Amino acid sequence: xxxxxxxxxxxxxxxxxxxxxxxxxxxxxxxxxxxxxxxxxxxxxxxxxxxxxxxxxxxxxxxxxxxxxxxxxxxxxxxxxxxxxxxxxxxxxxxxxxxxxxxxxxxxxxxxxxxxxxxxxxxxxxxxxxxxxxxxxxxxxxxxxxxxxxxxxxxxxxxxxxxxxxxxxxxxxxxxxxxxxxxxxxxxxxx
Ligand SMILES: [Zn+2]
Numbered sequence: 140x141x142x143x144x145x146x147x148x149x150x151x152x153x154x155x156x157x158x159x160x161x162x163x164x165x166x167x168x169x170x171x172x173x174x175x176x177x178x179x180x181x182x183x184x185x186x187x188x189x190x191x192x193x194x195x196x197x198x199x200x201x202x203x204x205x206x207x208x209x210x211x212x213x214x215x216x217x218x219x220x221x222x223x224x225x226x227x228x229x230x231x232x233x234x235x236x237x238x239x240x241x242x243x244x245x246x247x248x249x250x251x252x253x254x255x256x257x258x259x260x261x262x263x264x265x266x267x268x269x270x271x272x273x274x275x276x277x278x279x280x281x282x283x284x285x286x287x288x289x290x291x292x293x294x295x296x297x298x299x300x301x302x303x304x305x306x307x308x309x310x311x312x313x314x315x316x317x318x319x320x321x322x323x324x325x326x327x328x329x330x
Contacts, residue, residue: 145170176248179288180220181208182256183296184233189273190293191258193228195285196269200316203285206292207231208251217252229271231262240295240308242288246315251288255296255305276300287312287320294325 140150140163148167155164155171163172183206184191192204207225211217218235225233236255243250262271274280276297284290291310299305314320 140172143168143170144172174248176250178211178217178220179208179249179251180211180217180254181206181224181251181292182221182233182235182254183239183292184225184229184231184256184258184262186258186273189275190279190296191225191229191231191233191262191271192274192279193264193267193271194269195267196264197267200285202269203283204280205285205289206253207233208253208289218254221252221254221256225256226265228265228268229262230265231271232259233257234259237305238307239305240292240310242291242310242312244288244312246313251292253292286316287314291324298325 142148143150143165146165146168148165150163150165150172152161153164154161164170191207193207194204195201207228208221209224209228211220212223215223222233222235225231233256236257239253239255241250241252264270279293279297281290284293288310291312295308295310296305310324
């Protein structure tokens with residue numbers, strides 16, 4: 140930010156008294172503008188043995204596949220956000236189930252909150268989506284998955300389904316799309 144959202148005066152970057160890191164501070168009216176991590180809410184929509192994925196039509200990672208997920212809006216729950224994203228991105232009514240995993244991505248200040256989901260009825264490409272399609276486990280386009288968090292969530296899902304029990308998982312993601320990921324993070328099916 141360059142200018143104060145309250146009084147429009149120029150902002151300066153400094154550590155306020157009693158704080159431990161620099162913030163955008165207005166020297167005219169005293170307002171302090173905090174930046175905090177964003178929450179991405181989503182689900183893994185499943186019908187029978189197939190998973191619904193969306194191919195993105197927008198940057199970042201246009202043309203790559205993802206589960207329906209996106210930034211929470213104010214005044215909604217994470218479950219509501221996950222259902223809304225499925226409706227917007229895949230025109231899909233998804234019954235949101237248990238919390239499946241949350242993934243910390245500190246280097247981009249995001250947290251993914253992913254629920255299990257049951258697809259009810261049909262689907263179609265929605266806003267921000269080139270196409271929506273169902274994939275069996277062996278057809279997931281691993282080399283074309285948009286984001287590391289989505290790749291890991293899908294792997295966890297398939298691993299849990301194979302062993303017949305869904306857990307709730309916490310994963311720290313510290314690599315970027317296209318980068319080689321650390322060897323201690325699970326890997327199944329990968330391309
Ligand atoms: Zn101000």
